[in-house]
Amino acid sequence: MPEQLIWAMEVFMNGLMAGVLYALVALGFVLIFKASGIFNFSQGVMALFAALTLVGIMEGQVPFSHLINAVFGTEIHHFGWHVPALAAILLTMVVMVALAWAVNQFIFRHLVNQEPIILFMATIGLAYFLEGFGDIMWGADIKKLDVGLPQGINLAIDEVTYNIFGYGFFIDNLDLWATGVAVLLVIALVLFAQYTKQGRAMRAVADDHQAALSVGISLKFIWVMVWSLAGFVALVAGIMWGTKSGVQFSLSLIALKALPVLMLGGFTSIPGAIVGGLIIGVGEKLFEFAIGAPYLGGATEIWFAYVLALIFLVFRPQGLFGEKIIERV
Amino acid sequence: MKDIEGYVTEDGRKIGGVVMEMRNITLRFGGVVAIKDISFDVREGEIRAIIGPNGAGKSSMLNVISGFYNPQEGEVWYKGQKRPQMKPYQVARQGIARTFQNIALFEGMTVLDNVMTGRIRQMNAGLLAQALWKGKAEREEVENREAVEKIIDFLEIQHIRKTPVGRLPYGLKKRVELARALAAEPSILLLDEPMAGMNVEEKEDMSRFVLDVNDEFGTTIVLIEHDMGVVMDLSDRVVVMDYGKKIGDGSPDEVRNNQAVIDAYLGVAHD
Numbered sequence: 001m002p003e004q005l006i007w008a009m010e011v012f013m014n015g016l017m018a019g020v021l022y023a024l025v026a027l028g029f030v031l032i033f034k035a036s037g038i039f040n041f042s043q044g045v046m047a048l049f050a051a052l053t054l055v056g057i058m059e060g061q062v063p064f065s066h067l068i069n070a071v072f073g074t075e076i077h078h079f080g081w082h083v084p085a086l087a088a089i090l091l092t093m094v095v096m097v098a099l100a101w102a103v104n105q106f107i108f109r110h111l112v113n114q115e116p117i118i119l120f121m122a123t124i125g126l127a128y129f130l131e132g133f134g135d136i137m138w139g140a141d142i143k144k145l146d147v148g149l150p151q152g153i154n155l156a157i158d159e160v161t162y163n164i165f166g167y168g169f170f171i172d173n174l175d176l177w178a179t180g181v182a183v184l185l186v187i188a189l190v191l192f193a194q195y196t197k198q199g200r201a202m203r204a205v206a207d208d209h210q211a212a213l214s215v216g217i218s219l220k221f222i223w224v225m226v227w228s229l230a231g232f233v234a235l236v237a238g239i240m241w242g243t244k245s246g247v248q249f250s251l252s253l254i255a256l257k258a259l260p261v262l263m264l265g266g267f268t269s270i271p272g273a274i275v276g277g278l279i280i281g282v283g284e285k286l287f288e289f290a291i292g293a294p295y296l297g298g299a300t301e302i303w304f305a306y307v308l309a310l311i312f313l314v315f316r317p318q319g320l321f322g323e324k325i326i327e328r329v
Numbered sequence: 330m331k332d333i334e335g336y337v338t339e340d341g342r343k344i345g346g347v348v349m350e351m352r353n354i355t356l357r358f359g360g361v362v363a364i365k366d367i368s369f370d371v372r373e374g375e376i377r378a379i380i381g382p383n384g385a386g387k388s389s390m391l392n393v394i395s396g397f398y399n400p401q402e403g404e405v406w407y408k409g410q411k412r413p414q415m416k417p418y419q420v421a422r423q424g425i426a427r428t429f430q431n432i433a434l435f436e437g438m439t440v441l442d443n444v445m446t447g448r449i450r451q452m453n454a455g456l457l458a459q460a461l462w463k464g465k466a467e468r469e470e471v472e473n474r475e476a477v478e479k480i481i482d483f484l485e486i487q488h489i490r491k492t493p494v495g496r497l498p499y500g501l502k503k504r505v506e507l508a509r510a511l512a513a514e515p516s517i518l519l520l521d522e523p524m525a526g527m528n529v530e531e532k533e534d535m536s537r538f539v540l541d542v543n544d545e546f547g548t549t550i551v552l553i554e555h556d557m558g559v560v561m562d563l564s565d566r567v568v569v570m571d572y573g574k575k576i577g578d579g580s581p582d583e584v585r586n587n588q589a590v591i592d593a594y595l596g597v598a599h600d
Contacts, residue, residue: 188460196459197452204435204446211433214395215446215513216421 003167010161010169011289012282017175019281020182021240025254026261026273027182028233031189033267035202035226038108038119042127044255046099046231049130051238051247052138053095055145057088063137085147089235096231097224104223112209112219131252140249145242149177178240182274185236189229190270202226260309266319275320280305335372338565345373348549349394349517354403356389363389364400365573371517376543376550378560380584381570382593387553388430390570391521394551395427396420408516422450426515428506430522430553436495440486440505441477443494447512448473477512483545484508484538500531504538511542518542520552524559532556536563557594561585569593 025044032040040046056063060079069075083091107122150173158168193199204212205222212219241251257280265276284304292300312319335345349371356364364386371377379387392398394405396417405412407423415423426447435443451473452459454466462470481487484504489497494505503523510518523539524532536559542548554560560567561581569577569584571593577584584590 191460192456195462196456197449197454198456200442200446201449203438203442207435207437208433210397210429211435211509212446213397213417214421214427214429214433215509216418216450217446218416218418 006165006167008286008289011285013169013171014175015282015285016278017172017179017281018285019278020175020179021237021244021277022254022257022261022280023274023277024178024182024185024233024237024240026258026265026277027185027189027270028230028237029258029262030265030267030270030273031233032226032230034193034270035206036108036223037116037206038123039116039267040230041120041123041255042130043230043234044258045127045130045134045252046096046234047238047241047255048247048249048251049099049134049238050092050096050231050235051145051242051251052134052143054088054092054147054235054239055143055242055247056138057091058083058085058147061138066139067136089147089239092235093232096235097228100227100231101224103227104220108223109220127252131249135249142246142248145239145247147239147243149174149239149243151243174240174244181236181240185233186270186274193270198222198225257305260305262319263309264312264319266321269319269321272319272321280308283308342374342544344375344565347371348373348408350406351390351394352404352406354390354393354400354405356386356393356398356400362573364393366403367570367573367575369568369575369578371549371551373549374543374547375565376539376552376563378564378567379551379553379570380555380557380560380567384572385570386573387570388521391427391519391551391553394517395425395519421513424513424516425519426510426513426517427519428503428510428521428523430525432499432502432506434494434502434506434509437493439491439493440497440508441481441490443505444477444481444508444512445473447509448477450513451476476514480508480511483541484511500527503527503535507538507542511546511548514546515548517549517551520550522553522555524554524556532559539563
């Protein structure tokens with residue numbers, strides 16, 4: 001087998017792994033969009049906030065320590081304890097549920113029956129608020145996140161591929177884990193949305209508020225639940241990205257990469273988010289490898305996804321899996 | 330509540346005691362008085378109509394019963410107890426189902442899924458059990474599906490079970506909405522103009538369904554309707570409203586001969 005082809009295969013696999021991480025963020029978008037018709041611009045920042053909180057809790061950081069020190073002239077930074085990863089993840093989830101409640105209580109409860117564009121604007125506001133709030137609460141420095149996920153080259157794959165091709169593939173253990181987690185997450189979400197009472201209620205609320213109320217569904221409960229779910233997905237995405245590249249504020253920018261993923265997959269489809277993420281991940285890596293680096297001077301990964309999304313918008317605006325809009329005239 | 334026992338109608342249906350009572354309800358929107366000091370009761374198993382000209386406050390009354398509006402004054406008594414102020418979903422969970430004048434369905438879902446949402450009150454299995462389709466959840470789902478299929482058969486919408494509601498014509502949507510309300514096995518069914526915008530044939534169908542529902546399931550029905558002919562044929566007792574006030578209450582015959590009602594409907598000469 002020619003060397004080029006073997007390398008391309010490795011690039012392909014790495015693309016799949018990167019795609020899984022994009023899909024994780026896109027999943028959070030789809031979830032909220034399906035359930036409440038809100039396009040949640042703050043999904044990426046929620047992932048950042050979740051990761052910041054997780055690190056903060058694990059390290060025993062005092063929240064708002066900079067603010068407290070500045071106001072009272074104290075010098076406190078740490079409680080002096082360390083929380084085990086699993087407990088910290090659970091605690092972070094509690095924080096995310098509280099955040100979901102607050103978001104509903106202080107923002108979206110007051111915007112019932114408003115135009116989608118107004119709700120969208122509100123989530124932009126929320127994104128900026130959360131970014132600043134996370135900064136004040138936990139500090140702006142880049143933090144290392146280690147919840148015990150294995151990192152580095154997977155030796156088994158390296159060995160197997162070496163035996164077959166005479167060349168060992170470099171696949172990161174973390175990416176493999178991320179893939180496994182994403183698969184589990186998607187299965188759980190689909191089961192939840194399709195087969196449980198709460199899932200059915202969630203879809204009902206997305207469709208018609210009045211009708212949902214009339215069959216006995218509490219809008220408040222469903223909204224808090226949906227935002228908690230989005231918080232949970234954000235936490236998972238935050239853990240994966242944070243472990244991979246450190247918890248830093250540029251993390252919120254990965255949310256932007258989710259936009260082309262959604263345009264490809266369709267804003268209303270959970271499988272679409274996954275497939276869209278994979279296509280973008282593989283597409284940008286292969287394009288960089290085959291065309292970008294040799295002929296265009298590289299760094300095509302930055303814009304490839306957006307161009308691909310643009311082409312999709314022209315030919316299939318509802319995305320690969322999005323619901324076709326049916327309207328009776 | 331004086332005569333608790335109830336009575337038997339001419340066509341042999343048994344009407345029970347009072348299941349719901351509105352006492353001196355007043356509802357205002359700012360300076361506009363939509364409902365002014367209205368009292369009436371609803372008996373178990375009867376078809377109770379609320380009629381009146383446009384803007385009389387009929388829909389507002391239905392919205393008070395279903396918890397979408399909270400009246401400023403007055404009390405709602407349900408099953409012998411005074412009802413505290415409630416949200417619409419809480420009222421629904423008490424067994425009061427409704428349809429809407431302008432149809433409120435889940436357009437993206439199939440007919441079957443729409444009707445299934447009506448049974449949310451009857452789903453109690455744990456989250457995990459539901460997701461994995463195990464034990465109690467499986468039994469419940471089978472039961473609920475059976476109940477829903479029965480209602481779908483009953484309302485003759487089998488042929489569109491799997492069709493997304495958004496694609497259906499108006500008349501069928503109205504019927505799906507009725508099916509969803511029925512699926513909840515309500516103690517009281519509220520119908521807001523079930524025949525509005527229908528042609529004669531569709532109206533006859535709908536009238537038949539309303540009567541059959543009442544007959545077959547013994548469901549208490551409160552309905553609003555414009556069409557006097559339909560109302561007089563269907564209902565056991567009628568409340569007549571005009572400009573937010575009650576101007577008549579009684580059997581269709583009594584109401585038909587009530588001078589105030591005739592004036593409200595036909596107009597009265599002012600001299």
